[in-house]
Amino acid sequence: MSHDENHEHEHEHEHEHDPRAIRTEALERLLVEQGLITSAAIDTIIERYETDVGPLNGARVVAKAWTDPDYRARLLEDGTAAIAELGIGGPQGEKMVVVENTPDVHNVIVCTLCSCYPWPVLGLPPAWYKDPAYRSRIVREPRKVLREFGLTLDDDTEVRVWDSSAEIRYLVLPERPASTLGADEEALADLVTRDAMIGVARIDAR
Amino acid sequence: MDGIHDMGGSRDFPAVLTERDEAVFHAEWEARAFVLSNAYTGAGCANVDQFRHAIERLDPAAYIGDGYFGRWLGSIELMIAEANDQVIPGRYSDLSAARKIDAVPRFGVGDTVRTKNHNPPGHTRLPGYVRNRTGRVELLHGGWVYPDTHAHHEGENPEHVYSVRFDGDELWGADAEPGTSVTVDLFESYLEPT
Structure with a gap:
């Protein structure tokens, strides 16, 4: 041996x-x-x-919202129904709320009491999301924690942290990179990352 | 109840460590503990609030040391031990938590509300860092099973749930980062008008 x-x-x-x-x-x-x-x-x-159950599902939702304005409107109005249109649903997705990132507002998701996470669209959470450090710090010092993830936000960008303390689950709709104009839904879905849909990253065009 | 699980705002855990190309499960036992825990609650042996409350009642050292799926395992073991080693399916049949309720919501979007100093010895989903704080109602979510009683075999007692936004300086004082807020999903019983 x-x-x-x-x-x-x-x-x-x-x-x-x-x-x-x-x-x-x-x-x-x-x-x-x-x-x-x-x-x-x-x-x-x-x-x-x-x-099967993983962030590829969420990426399909995001790519469709980026390319179909009517779908985007439905998604922000009733996340659960719009996500179900793509055949996506299941445990930990009973009610979904989608929050949109813009140049002025950045959203980020946590569950401080346990580690609730939108399984149907993102799969099971990564270790850092379940870790005491993320759960304790993202509510108190979100800008600092996001910088540690490599995401530095402008001082005038408002940061909204969502602590999913009941049964509602959240998904972040990231900003579409400007340079992807004309890209189709499938190509866009390839760009969408799990971390961007939690809100600890932005999406850059490749 | 106060405990290791209620860690929002704690300064005890300094560094967020990320892992590249992380596997869904880090060991075979994690995967099996995940499925077994879901099988136990899925068969109606316990509801999700009892499951969470059993996690909260684990020894704090085990809570941290056993990790996420270790806590799941510990929770199921604890509930089985408390049932005199019996596994009793069918005690709960409705796995969803949303409930249609007739009660008119007490608060509307834009209302200013204050959280009570609600800190029962049992289960609650009001995190400690938002007790006794003033915020603004952002969203109404309809009726949901009330965890504080459901975790203790005291009925579903569904209530309206609200997303309430708290400004950073309301939560953390002068220490807060500017331009930040936390939005928390809270049951009507946790809230009072200002």
């Missing part, structure tokens, strides 16, 4: 002994035994969240 293989093996070994892994196995045995779920169904759902 080479040194690298040995190293990898040690990692696996550590992972097997993570107490949380052992506790999860015990919970799985119990819930399978009680008939709440099967191990095969668990695999299927994991795969769905790893491949």
Whole structure:
């Protein structure tokens, strides 16, 4: 066995002994035994969240709003219905509100009490969104936190932080880069990032 | 209730660390704990407010140390232990939280409202940093199940929910960054007129 293989093996070994892994196995045995779920169904759902439910859904919504003024108006008026028009919905998306970034107003999303996040349009949240540092600081010093993400806002741009403390979930409609005039919906969707739809980044044209 | 989970405005956690090309799950157990937790609440063994309140009641060191999916796991384990190791599906059947209510909303868009000094020993969705603060109603969201009672088997008691905007200086005083605000979704019971 080479040194690298040995190293990898040690990692696996550590992972097997993570107490949380052992506790999860015990919970799985119990819930399978009680008939709440099967191990095969668990695999299927994991795969769905790893491949289908993710920020590509939100990017489609944003690209359509950028190219279709009527859709944009419907999206800002009733986010849930306009997102459902694209066949997107599900858990943690019961009521969606879309907030629009402009040169004057910048919106950014957080959940300080847990880590609520609009799963149907963005998938599951990244680690930093769930981290105590983001949850505690973005409400108190949003400009400083955004600068740490590489986003420096003008002093006269108003910053609105949305703390999703009930069951309403928020999606940021980022500003369309000026240089993308004439680009089609699909090309635009490729530009839209998860971070821009949370509000910790802007979108630059490639 | 006050606790480690209510961290808005805390100065205890200095640096936001981001990860490039992050995987959805960082370990197989995280993925399985995620699905198992959803299966438990999805089968109606507990409602989402009980799930969240069980997370809040974890040991603070475990809350931080076990991470996000570790907290989910801890919450389900705690609820099962409190049910004498029984798993009882069908206790809750409606997974949605929106409710049509007849009550006329007490507040309208543009109204100035003050949050109560509401800090019960049990579950609440009024964050500590917006207690006793004055803000302005931005949006009305209709009726929703009231977490403060629903988390304690005391009924749904749906109420109007409002998005209320608080200026930075109202929340943080002279320390606030200029031109910033926080908008928080609050139940009618948390609010009073000014």
